[in-house]
Amino acid sequence: MKFLCVFFLSLVTLPGVCEGLQISEAWSRATVEGRMGAVYATIENTSDHPIRIEGIKTSVAMMAQVHESYLDNGMMRMRHIEPFTIPAGEVRKLAPGGLHIMLMRLPKPLAEGTTFETKFELDSGADLEFPVVVGSMGQMSKPE
Numbered sequence: 001m002k003f004l005c006v007f008f009l010s011l012v013t014l015p016g017v018c019e020g021l022q023i024s025e026a027w028s029r030a031t032v033e034g035r036m037g038a039v040y041a042t043i044e045n046t047s048d049h050p051i052r053i054e055g056i057k058t059s060v061a062m063m064a065q066v067h068e069s070y071l072d073n074g075m076m077r078m079r080h081i082e083p084f085t086i087p088a089g090e091v092r093k094l095a096p097g098g099l100h101i102m103l104m105r106l107p108k109p110l111a112e113g114t115t116f117e118t119k120f121e122l123d124s125g126a127d128l129e130f131p132v133v134v135g136s137m138g139q140m141s142k143p144e
């Protein structure tokens, strides 16, 4: 039986919380046709056990994965991290140049000023849904 924790968007920033996993500051950048997107957020595990994110779904991309950016001989590369586990009591900050959720195969570009839903499928069977705000293409932190 799947349990759904849904967090509806309002103008105040309400972090999503589900079984001890707390999402805040979720944002993305506007994209152009045919290009990939990324979601950045702060993910905190306030529980006393590790939480594993087994799958990611969004309304705007056919595929989403946790990636990590790293420097390799001066070249910025990315690798897919699977499974993505947040140890008990720890925080993972997804930000440009580091960890991010890569959005692949977007049927249409992400438009600045819009919001879309992203869902984490947790190892407990619960789904955690949270809104992601789209900023400008050059955005470096969550849009105000």
Ligand SMILES: [Cu+2]
Binding pocket: 067, 068, 078, 100, 101, 102
């Ligand atoms: Cu990536």
